[in-house]
Amino acid sequence: MAWRHFDYEEEAGVATVTFSRPERLNSLTFEIYADLERLTAELKGRLSDIRVVVLRGRGRGFCSGGDVEETIGELLKLDTRGVYEFARMTGACTRNLRELPQPVISSVNGIAAGAGAVLAAASDLRLLAESASFRFLFTKVGISGGDMGICWLLPRLVGLGRAAEILLLGDRISSAEALAMGLANRVVPDQELDALVAEYAGRLQEVAPWGLAMTKEMLNRAGSLDYSAAIEMEAWTQTMLMTAQDFREFHAGFTGKRKPVFTGR
Template identity: 45%
Template sequence: MKHNIGAGNPMRAQFEPKAPYTAQHFAWSFADGVGTVTLNRPERKNPLTFQSYAELRDFFNALRFATDVKCVVVTGAGGNFCSGGDVHEIIGPLTGMSMPELLEFTRMTGDLVKAMRACPQPILGAIDGICAGAGAMMALACDMRYGTAAAKTAFLFTRVGLAGADMGACALLPRLIGQGRASELLFTGRSMTAQEGLAWGFFNDLYEPADLLAQVQETARALASGPTFAHGMTKTMLSQEWAMTIDQAIEAEAQAQAICMQTQDFRRAYEAFAARQKPVFQGD
């Protein structure tokens, strides 16, 4: 995948689906079916800019066509995940924009979350240190999150005079940790501690900082070696069934599972079981 940003509006970026991919505004590595996105402005605690928002949005959109990428890890450099939108490069310029320009920006930020939710690969967040604002929303958009005892997650939009309703926070956060807890965090902007995040279901597990990335990548490799077509179906159904009745969800899952039963991975699993061997899935 090749990324090109023209000389025009930095919020408008376009991908060409070519490999290998060289990121301009974050670091990207790929091995064993697992891609790792590293937000890498550690001197500023990895804030986002107009350009990095746009590139990340287009990157996750393009992952729908990257069949070699089976699982994705998102992390930050230098002991922090992401401090949110850059104060000087985003928040300052926003104060001088017109309403159409502001709406283009807020839609772009939301499109990043939608792109992360829509790409078929499981996304695992490896979260250390500061995880705030838009960074907290990127973490929330992951399918699973792993942290450290030092992780501090804050949806601090109210602290800059904005609503807690940002990038889908009022929809996603209550579903993950409950309405009351989400309301507290979104109204107050306070930091959720790592232990709270673990107890409330925001984090799947906590690791030592030195072990975090390796542990999460190991989990990602295990997922990448599994039936990845079926993983994509699971992710799709987890999202779509929010808006379904129970009867609709059961019927949708019947159809989804029948589709998965047509895959070669399903046949491989049966044949391996019959031969008392471990199946080797190939994602088809």
């Protein structure tokens, strides 16, 4: 499967998207957003063969956000309806990442700014090189700090007070600061990042894929429910999974003293 506006590969159940404009710090264009929306929509139906999705950037950065000339400059030429349609498309990219049944890992090296920072925040796991940094710089360019769902995502990662400071001021967040506030899951020396991502991808493939998918579903929905409703939703979900094949496979592997082979059934 070829995608024109970023590099894409599938290997051993892992789909890797690599933003590949290193000379522009992997800034995003209309075409990149559109391809990313289409790809993530397609991957929703491929849990049987794609178990993990990885986002990464080529060169010195993960993704520096919308390209000043090819995105921001072009937006100035659009009318209100055109800008709205663009904003909905970019929001669909992060919505799709959250709704993917597969866990999503962002492998963040260097800068993750603007939309790049939001894409990382929308991932399930953020693994950082020491060189990594975040900047949610929307107010710095004259627009709202709320973009692509970040006002929903960020408070759930770092708390409302911290999220307010980050989005209002748009200041740089180092990898160490990101780890301390819960925005990063792990930080390692730059040369160890690829190995760490491969380790996490391997570990995620050892557990039940439908179990992972429904864990994401619970995390997405629970925040909008009261406690009793969340318990009820989890009860129905567990009932479904406890009558599925993977739960039986766990028991068969345990009693047979072998490693279970989960298939997402």
